[in-house]
Amino acid sequence: GQNIDQPTEMTATEGAIVQINCTYQTSGFNGLFWYQQHAGEAPTFLSYNVLDGLEEKGRFSSFLSRSKGYSYLLLKELQMKDSASYLCAVRGKDYKLSFGAGTTVTVRA
Amino acid sequence: SAVISQKPSRDICQRGTSLTIQCQVDSQVTMMFWYRQQPGQSLTLIATANQGSEATYESGFVIDKFPISRPNLTFSTLTVSNMSPEDSSIYLCSVTGGSDTIYFGEGSWLTVV
Numbered sequence: 001g002q003n004i005d006q007p008t009e010m011t012a013t014e015g016a017i018v019q020i021n022c023t024y025q026t027s028g029f030n031g032l033f034w035y036q037q038h039a040g041e042a043p044t045f046l047s048y049n050v051l052d053g054l055e056e057k058g059r060f061s062s063f064l065s066r067s068k069g070y071s072y073l074l075l076k077e078l079q080m081k082d083s084a085s086y087l088c089a090v091r092g093k094d095y096k097l098s099f100g101a102g103t104t105v106t107v108r109a
Numbered sequence: 110s111a112v113i114s115q116k117p118s119r120d121i122c123q124r125g126t127s128l129t130i131q132c133q134v135d136s137q138v139t140m141m142f143w144y145r146q147q148p149g150q151s152l153t154l155i156a157t158a159n160q161g162s163e164a165t166y167e168s169g170f171v172i173d174k175f176p177i178s179r180p181n182l183t184f185s186t187l188t189v190s191n192m193s194p195e196d197s198s199i200y201l202c203s204v205t206g207g208s209d210t211i212y213f214g215e216g217s218w219l220t221v222v
Contacts, residue, residue: 033211042201042216043152045110048209087151089211095140096167097203097211099151 002026002098006088011106012078020073020103022088030095034062034073035087037102043087047073075105083107111136111206113214121220127190130217132202137182140205143175144213147198155200158185192221 003025012018024032031050035043047055049064049071061074075082088100112135122128132141141158156164156177164177179185189196202214 031209035213042199042213045210045212048211050209089152091211095205096142096154096157097144097152098154101151 002090002092004088004090004098004100006086006100006103008101009104009106011108014078014080014107014109016078018075018078018105020075020086020088020105022071022073022100024069024071024088024090024100026069026090026092026098028093029066029090030093031091032062032064032071033089033091033097034060034071035089037085037087039084046086078107080107080109110210111138111204111212113202113204113212115200115202115214115217117217118215119218119220121222122192124193124221126192127188128192128219129186129188130200130202132185132187132214134183134204136206138204138206139182141179141185142203143177143185143187144201144203145198146201146216152201155187158187189219192219194221197221 006022034046037043047062054063059076064071085102085104087102089097114133116131143155144152146152154167155170156166158179160179176188197220199216201216206212
């Protein structure tokens, strides 16, 4: 099975940077995903890491260290619209996703 | 990326009734899953929808309560049977698309009264 931990809440100021950490313990690893979910909406795909290192996509970057069971999502130049829940999910060898509880990010002016 | 359409998007259902949710994908996909997200919670996997055979259910979910069909590689249905208020949730269809990524449909918001 999977055990996935991420902080419950984070607050940051518009224009700043926020880093959301995710640690996991898994019986089989086949990739780590980050999703953004606004209130009242379905999750939308942000990033996918299967190898160690940093993946950059515009203002969002995601990092993975498989040996440490650790990932982070970095949000740069924060905007008000980035206020949302961010979900860390680990895929096992059976292709099933296990989700963390989610991190609610609040961006303040 | 795969385009995933779910119907209905929202519904208010009477206790004891059943509702079928449809998931249509714009391309053939190998892996298709159904998830539930209860209010204030994260996503929980209900089952893997297998094409041409019975779905594979996760612990805590049973076929009598959540029958699933997958007649082909682009379509699946999830039925929530004999609903109670505890079934009020978002139900999400998920597929593995190009570049091995995983996408979700828009979700079906069910409220049981």
